[in-house]
Amino acid sequence: MVEPLTGDERHLGGSARRVQFSRLGGPEVLEMVPFTLPALASGHVRVAIDVIGLNRFEALFRRDHYVITPTLPAALGVEAVGAVLDTAPDVEGFVVGERVAILPIQSPVVGTGTYATHADVPVGALVAVAADRSDEQEAATWMAGLQAYTLATKVPIQRGDTVVVTAGTSSVGTALIQIARDFGATVIATTRTAARKPELLALGADHAVATDDEDLVGIVASITDGVGATAVYDTVGGALLVDLIAATAPFGHVLCYGAQTSPDIRAARVDVPLVALDRRSIAFVDLFELVESPDRLAAAKAYITDAGKRGALCVPVDRVLDFDDVQEAHRLLEAGRLAGKLLLRVTRP
Structure with a gap:
């Protein structure tokens, strides 16, 4: 104070x-x-x-x-x-x-x-x-929580869905893992190296994949009995995006919100075969489509506050x-x- x-x-x-x-x-x-x-x-x-x-x-x-x-x-x-x-x-x-x-x-x-x-x-x-929340807790929560909530509700996660979250150890990745789990989804989280897989599991992911040395598409297929992920949340981009699209179920969605592989976000590109998008959609999602909608923002504030109280969201x-x-x-x-x-x-x- x-x-x-x-x-x-x-x-x-x-x-x-x-x-x-x-x-x-x-x-x-x-x-x-x-x-x-x-x-x-x-x-x-x-x-x-x-x-x-x-x-x-x-x-x-x-x-x-x-x-x-x-x-x-x-x-x-x-x-x-x-x-x-x-x-x-x-x-x-x-x-x-x-x-x-x-x-x-x-x-x-x-x-x-x-x-x-x-x-x-x-x-x-x-x-x-709230009186029982520290400055650090609150400062860590809102950007990550709002961005994750925007993604998780763009195409609403349903109980029983399987989702993929890239860069799961980031603050937004962590919030996505926790919100998706809270919504009832099975979460497959990725990191580049095997050394960080235990962190993903500790954050609440059901499965962890090291994309540098594991077959993401094959692992997602195995977990989903060949169906693929209902939704993919990606902030990495680049070559990984091709695998993410391949790991997406028919009529599933790939929602991008960053491009860590590109040093300049304006230079980032999506380069995939057109047929890879057959019965799949890909979109870029920014936080401001939520904050510019009063009803969605109010719902997000209420959910994040409640999830924090319940311990379901802890960045x-x-x-x-x-x-x-x-x-x-x-x-x-x-x-x-x-x-x-x-x-x-x-x-x-």
Whole structure:
């Protein structure tokens, strides 16, 4: 919980700092700068941030490899947890001092950006944090949970389905494994190497496959008595996508939400024989088709909150670094060997 702030700090942001980049490049272009928040806009809430959730697309954005080109200097951040400092006069439902999570309802930055000590965000991006939930739990949950819920409900998972989840040790992969299991599906999760298969099983997957040295198509066929997977959730792309399509059942669906094999998401391509799609569908699914639908977003918030309370959804935290170690955090993002969510904690004087 943040310490009480003075009147000037509450309304002007005090000695606020945020991360920005003024040129494109690697983690070294990230700089910590002081900034002054403008007058609080209508429909917005000012938050003192305690814990920040990091996402791989932010590293792509920094290099201009994301779907949206940055306008320099560019801020960063779409999710965090903190305490309400102030609200615009037209905002209802939140009070000063209340703990809140900031949700990724905008891309590539929410409000003034959450890689910061303070941020102004639209009230629609906030959910209250329950007293029994830690800042780390909440900061790890929402981006992963919302993206996974979007995928799992795009073509609704039915009890008895068999699904494939690639990159299962990532935060979204973990959430997908757990949500699919909660919906009653059998989950086949993949990782590149056999060394990480035990992690997938510990996360709740029914079966684990190491795609570097195992026959994914054959294993899925064996598990499903030759039928194939009802749905495949893929964030890897590249050559693996051919096998994933082959492992999909007739009238099944391949839902892509990333392309880790491509350093630039805009350069990623789908290259498969047309006949491979016979009686199968393939689509790219982004989070914002959910957050732009009020009814779907409300349902997602309710489900994720309930699943967290029941213990059905628990996204692990790989590590928590200090806010000032943001460059090191981005090196870890780009290395791609995380087991769960990477977080930054703001330390206040």
